[in-house]
Amino acid sequence: MIKKLNHAGALLTIIFVLIFASTIQATENAVTNKAKLTFQDVFHFKSAKAKVISEDGASLAFIAKPYRGETQGQVYNLTANQLITSVEHASDVEFNKQGNWAAFTVKASLLSIEKANKKQSKKLKKEMSLTLVKVADGTQYHYPNIADFKISNDGNWLAYRTISKESADNEENEESEDSASNEKKSGETEKNTDINADKKDKVYPLTLINLTDFTLSEIDSVLHYSFSASNQKLAYSNTTDKQQNNQISVKDLDDLSATPTVIASKAGLHTSRLVWHPKKDILAIASSNYQNTDLRRRPYTIELWHGKTQQLAKLANPHKNWFTDKTAKLLWSEQGERLYFQNSPAIAKKPKTLKVSAKEDLYNYATIRQDTDLSVWHPKDNYTKPREKVLWQKENKHKHYQAVYHLDAEKSVQLTSPELAKTSLHTERTHLLARDPSPYFHSENYLGSYSDFYAVDIDTGEKTLIQKNTLSYNKPSLSPDGNYAVYLLNNKLLLKNLASGKTTPLTVNNQHIFSDEQHDYPSPNEGYGYAGWISDNKSVLVYSKHDIWSFNVDTFKATQLTHGAKLNIRYRVKHFDAKKVGFNPQDKLYLTAHNLSNKETELAQLDLTSKTVTSLASEQAKFSYIAKAKSAKTILFSQEDYHTYPDIWVTQDNFASTSKVTQLNPQIEQFSWGQTPELIRYKGYNGEELQGTLIKPAGYQQGDKVPVIIYFYRYMSQRRYDFPKMVLNHRPNFPMFTSNGYAVFLPDIRFEIGKPGPSSTQTMINAAQKLIDLGIAHPDKIGLQGHSWAGYQSAFMITQTDIFKAVVSGAPVSNMTSAYGGIRLKSGKTRQFQYESGQSRIGKSLFEARDLYIENSPLFFADKVNTPILIMFGDKDDAVPWHEGVQYYLALRREGKDAIFLQYEGEPHHLKKFANQVDFSIRMKEYFDHYLMGKPKAKWMQEGEPYIDEDE
Secondary structure, three states, X not given: OOEOXXXXXXXXXXXXXXXXXXXXXXXXXXXXXXXXXXXXXXHOOEXXXXXXXXXXXXXXXXXXXXXXXXXXXXXXXXXXXXXXXXEEOEEEEEEOOOOOEEEEEEOOOHHHHHHOOHHHHHHHHHOOEEXXXXXXXXXXXXXOOEEEEEEOOOOOEEEEEEOOHHHHHHHHHHHHHHHHHXXXXXXXXXXXXXXXXXXXXXXXXXXXXXXXXXXXXXEEEEEEEEEXXXXXXXXXXXXXXXXXXXXXXXXXXXXXXXXXXXXXXXXXEEEEEEEEOOOXXXXXXXEEEOOOOOOOOOOEEEEEEEOOOOEEEEOOOOOOOEEEOOOOOEEEOOOOOEEEEEEEXXXXXXXXXXXXXXXXXXXXXXXXXXXXXXXXXXOOOOOOHHHHHHHHHHHHOOOOEEEEEEOOOOEEEEOOXXXXXXXXXXXXXXXXXXXXXXXXXXXXXXXXXXXXXXXXXXXXXXXXXXXXXXXXXXXXEEOOOOOEEEEEEOOEEEEEEOOOOOEEEOOOXXXXXXXXXXXXXXXXXXXXXXXXXXXXXXXXXXXXXXXEEEEEOOOOOEEEOOOOHHHOEEEEXXXXXXXXXXXXXXXXXXXXEEEOOOOOEEEEEEEOOOOEEEEEEEXXXXXXXXXXXXXXXXXXXXXXXXXXXXXXEEEOOOXXXXXXXXXXXXXXXXXXXXXXXXXXXXXXXXXXXXXXXXXXXXXXXXXXXXXXXXXXXOOOHHHHHOOOOOOOOOOOOHHHHHOOXXXXXXXXXXXXXXXXXXXXXXXXXXXXXXXXXXXXXXXXXXXXXXXXXXXXXXXXXXXXXXXXXXXXXXXXXXXXXXXHOOEOOOOOOEOHHHHHOOOOOOOOOOOOOHXXXXXXXXXXXXXXXXXXXXXXXXXXXXXXXXXXXXXXXXHHHHOOOOEEEEEXXXXXXXXXXXXXXXXXXHHHHHHHHHHHHOOOOOHHHXXXXXXXXXXX
């Protein structure tokens, strides 16, 4: 049920909540006949994935995915709020533009995959079929063995490519055949006149179905295909035997019997992109020729085919010696005024491979040394070699720069370059925000990511500097017309006139803080960000901690649009349309309103004309998923709390009335889940007021002193109204513990720069002691669980205090001196920045403050530990070196401490393999059950487990 509240009534609501709190708790205490949650029960809880709403707002579709089990696609009628139909084993879903069809991709069942052998399982995971649902009546149409599919905007046509069993078998054998072909004897001189396609370019037969009468036609050997926005044409590229007569063609859907129009035809022709204009009969094509076998250097031509004249026009590259490669993207603006494309500077020729063909080659240095496996690490390198390798694969192997073609002016403009490489492309803006990180490549290793920011005019390519030396999280906001930019510098909000270069402080006459005063990192404060600009370019909307402010760019006058500070409410704009450039001055903006004191949220609306805020929906809950139909008033939202799964609700009349659409997990009612979460206040390291969310166990009686699991990281109290994630992984499943006699506490922590270990330790002692003082926590039954940064904290805390009786520490850093000099394997970045300016908060280099690195490292105080600890690591951890856990374990073992180390083989920073997730969850609970509940030790805790390899 949704309650509407005005802001004057917010305080009355709090009083109302307090009056009924005791009644709610009494009701919960009376519930004694419900089942305790088990690990198998967790398997069956579902979540809604891949949620999509049709553009007309009439339908909702998503994938209902249990933590363990078979997925199910679901389609709902949002007028009647009824389930239309379900699709078993669905993995993804989309609506066509008109919304009359829901298309589900369907994968093999989990049961069939688990029953299969390794080879069969791999094959099953690749197989895909299509289930097409007619939204009007729920009728389903099934199409097996598809590679991909498309539905026309009007829903009258379906096209899909089919993978035959023969094709699938051929692909499976390709790798071994390729290997065999590479093993020809050096003396072979067989001449091959065939033109070979790239390995990943798979052609299949295309089936075209008229969905009005289900007549069908087929086209052989199709690689790419695309329906025109007008729904009248289908463009496709297909190949012939040995690539001798490849073609790009257009089929007239109004007359399938007519001969297709051939746009281009030649031996080896390859098309990488076919993209129709969103309004006109124009097709953008990127094509090249397979005869050039150097994929990285193969140039592609971008052409526009005009349907009316059937003429093909080549786009000139704005840089004469630049080229477009196979991986470059083509993207039209929403109305088709511009075509965005990517290009790159010419690449030097690939070095010639030297072969041993004569006796003297056996002694040739160049021939011998070309097989050297070597990476040279040089002090002038911008990055370490691991970082270079990551960037090579992600960015540099196929390095692209953004360009645009203006259709009416018939001109191409280069927007980014090696000197200004990165931009956030927005196809509807006339000016783009771009950044140049190159001056700070080297310092990124220890200071974090900085850039110089520029405005780029898409008509001219002209670049105007906004701000130098800026942290990535404090990027400027650019006005729609590109004349102004607002940014944060030294905690001050500044407006820059980009034409004159003049900068004006926006905080001179307003002392409100626009940077985070709770920022506890050794780096510049983070700004609260920007809501956006008014489309007339006269005002920018800026966030403070609580409110939304409007600044006039001519008068610099500040206008407060919301008034959340008084009640400690934080207002933020909810953006529904990512294409929208600016707000209309008459717009009514949807807001989320988060009460920082009690953690409740509400949905509200800000009228930009009257500058008033109206509450739309308010509950003792959290509003999470919020989405709006593109072409209708339909709004979907979810509300949740600890006992209420975030099912989807709908409103068609701006929250005047609301209806619940889904009910995915009714089984919650079967379980004793835990008490209603409440906030506990305590003091932080320096005496500041902090909060934590406490969830008492099911059946808790006033005066009970119970075991407590403290799960933490940084700020956690905001989870008061979160429905717990019903999965098993590196975190405790909260209901698993609260259903089985434990309380769970989620505290907030603020850190002292240079003292991350001591500050978090004292804060946690204060929090735990508060629970003891309140008579809730049994003083000898308090456990800690944390992972990664919290894994480090928990590993350090037990070197300083004995207040905790058991600790489960996941992926902890134990030795900051060794970790400082390491590499984060996933990103390839050095770990130095993490300690000097990032999360570890030392604030200085190892050489400037080696004492701080030692003082904050658990390893150096392992002899002080009296608390049993369970350490967990994946030995392929790509964030924290797993030997950090080994170091700590060996030190604790050396000192005769109660320490167990769990090494999950092949696992990264967070456990991915289902079996390992379940295994760790079970062991974690067994560990706490012994030390906090007094249950007997599990056998693995008592005796360990010997290494056995049955495969040898």
